[in-house]
Amino acid sequence: MLMPYVDVEPYLRAPGRGCVQLTPCVEGGRRHLAAADPAEKEPVVFPMTAGQPVLIDFCHSVASRDWFAGSTAAASPVARHQQWPRKVKGMLLGTASISARNVRRFRDCLPPDAVVLMIGGATEGMGTQVLYDDPRVRQIAFDIYPSALTHFVADAHRIPLADQCVDAVCVQAVLEHVVDPACVVAEIERVLRPDGLVYAETPFMQQVHEGAYDFTRFTELGHRWLWRRFAAIARGPLGGPGLSLYWSSRYFLRGLLRSRRAADLVSVPFGVLALADRVMARGDLIDGASGAFFLGRKREEAIDHSGLVSEYLGAQRSKAKVSSSPTVTP
Secondary structure, three states: OOOOOHHHHEEEEEEOOOEEOOOEEEOOOEEEEEEEEOOOOOOOHHHEEEEEEEEEOOHOOOOOOHOOOOOOOOOOOOOOHHHHHHHHHHHOOOOHHHHHHHHHHHHOOOOOOEEEEOOOOOOOOOOOOHHHHHOOEEEEEEEEEOOOOOOEEHHHOOOOOOOOOOEEEEEEOOHHHHHHHHHHHHHHHHHHHEEEEEEEEEEEOOOOOHHHHHHOOOHHHEEEEEEEOEEEEEEEEEHHHHHHHHHHHHHHHHHHHHOOOHHHOOOHHHHHHHHHHHOOHHHHHHHHHEEEEEEEEEEEOOOOOHHHHHHOOOOOOHHHHHOOOOOOOO
């Protein structure tokens, strides 16, 4: 359940400076948040958009101050999307059930009255309804743009929250849209309390979406390396070669027909390819996955380079000459 904004404000800090608290101030007749900066004579006053504070260090972000100038409505500066087609495709192509199962497990691992940070929370993530509906889960949410589901606007490279202030983090379909995923993961580690939980979903075999704001892809093993300071509770593929082939067919037809709308319509029958993933072995799903998920718990020790090879779960394990199997709950 989303926390009231008044309960979230004590958690807020200046972006990039987790020890600097924010103080309310009035500018132009509107309430703002400000941070004292030793390098400046006056406090840094953060802009507002759609009634929410924009807690971004614009010197270290692809976000532009112009995005939010004069904005009074919740709107994405990246792209506008209708959510129902995405949810329908998720249900038909099989990934929705995987996400729902994983998010339920994530919720069941939470301590009582847990504070959960939703990164990229301007829209409701696949399967996350159980978090919004549960009164025992207290959610803080932000995105690069405001919505009815967010408390503030921020860039995940510099999360404007205090150190070790949340019990868990949910980050779905976000890390491909950040310039430096490792930096974002480090920020997640910073705001998590000891033994805190993370649930992440990130693409692998998907073409570019969100245009210039799409940067990175991860194999399932590369995704595990990203979360190397977490003990795995569950990890694996989101969709397999069939779903990946469906994605490729859409983009092939977009290039061939030179019409995104026509290509998306013509490619609908190719969606049946995703159904083949249901009969494939898990190793093959991993090697050709559309995406990867990871559920884990923060720990002090990290996987090192020599231990990473033993974490490989794909179909080519014999070729990798893996000497030992990782401890993973499917």
